[in-house]
Amino acid sequence: MPTTVSLSHSSVAGPTMHQQSALSISPPSAQYFAPSTPSRKQRRSVTSFDSRHSGDEDDLDSPMNRPTLHQILLNQGRGQYTLDNFGAFLQSQFCYENLAFWLASRQYKLCAQSLYHSVQQSVPMFNLQAESAQHLNVSQARAFSDLQRKMRAILETFVLPSSPHELNLSDAVRCKLLRAVAEGDFHPQVLEQARESIMDLMKCSSYPLFLEGIAAKRASNAGSSQSQADSERSQNGGDQESGSWRLKAKQHFKLVSRMLKRGP
Known part of the structure; x- marks a missing residue:
């Protein structure tokens, strides 16, 4: 039987969602916001895409020098491997909502991280859940309310059924996310599973096609240049x-x- 979900914008404690059954979700760990230390292997992969090779345009076609999908999403690509070009490609493929959600969830995490660190010293029991908002002062409660509105905007735009830019998520991932927010959890970790699903979708589909399109364009330009030279x-x-x-x-x-x- 399908689950009926409704959102309420008036409550500072977050949206009200009616479910047939409740799911107990443990509070996310504060270590989620701790800066991650990249492994040695990851550091080498970033170094291999160093700016020292920026003058050699042909090297970008080498699999060793092509940026990863994550580097493109962070706008660390060079040449034609930029975030703008990737976004334009997704728009031409009618799947731009995947990139828009990834960027929106990343921005939400940055906002939540900023609020969490600004409140932690004065209110150490605050954990980005609605039940801990009672310990906040007026300005802190207002900031938390703004964060809740950002979460509701993400759900209404990308996650809720029949939303304007509904994502291709499994029912399990979608229901788990909506249920967590319904219970007052506004930690960015609740978006992580949906974010990973969309990342995997882009990695398996859009990203390879994007690389193939650039390679085909380069080959076409090279062929045109050769034909012009021969002429x-x-x-x-x-x-x-x-x-x-x-x-x-x-x-x-x-x-x-x-x-x-x-x-x-």
Whole structure:
């Protein structure tokens, strides 16, 4: 039986969602906001895409130098591998909502991280859940309310059934996310599973097609340049042959003229 979900914008404690059954969700760990230390392997992959190779355009076609999908999403790509080009490609493929959701969820995480760290010293029991909002002062409660509105905007735009830019999420992922927010959980970790699903979808589908499109365009441009060079070479060769023919004809004409002047 389908689940009916309704959103209420008036409550500071968050949207009211009516479910047939409740799911107990443990509060996310504060370590979620701790800066992650990249592994040595990850550091090497980023270094291999260093700006030292920026002048060598042909090296970008090498699989070792092509940016990963995550690097493109962070706008770390060079040449044609930019976030703007990737967004334009997704728009042409009618799946731009995947990128829009990924960027919106990333922005939400940054806002939640900023609020969490600004409140933690004065209200250590605050954990981005509605039940802990009672300990906030007026300005902190207002900031938390703004964060809740951002979450509701994400749900209404990308997650709720029949939303304007509904994502291709499984029912399990969709219901788990809506249920968590219905219970007052506004930690960005509740978006993580949906975010990973969309990331996997782009990695398996859109990203390879984007790379293939760039490679095909480069090959087409290279073929056009070669054809133009061959045409110019042929034209120059024809001009040289034409010039040589005219020179010989002129010499022959002079020779015939001298012979006629001599007479019989």
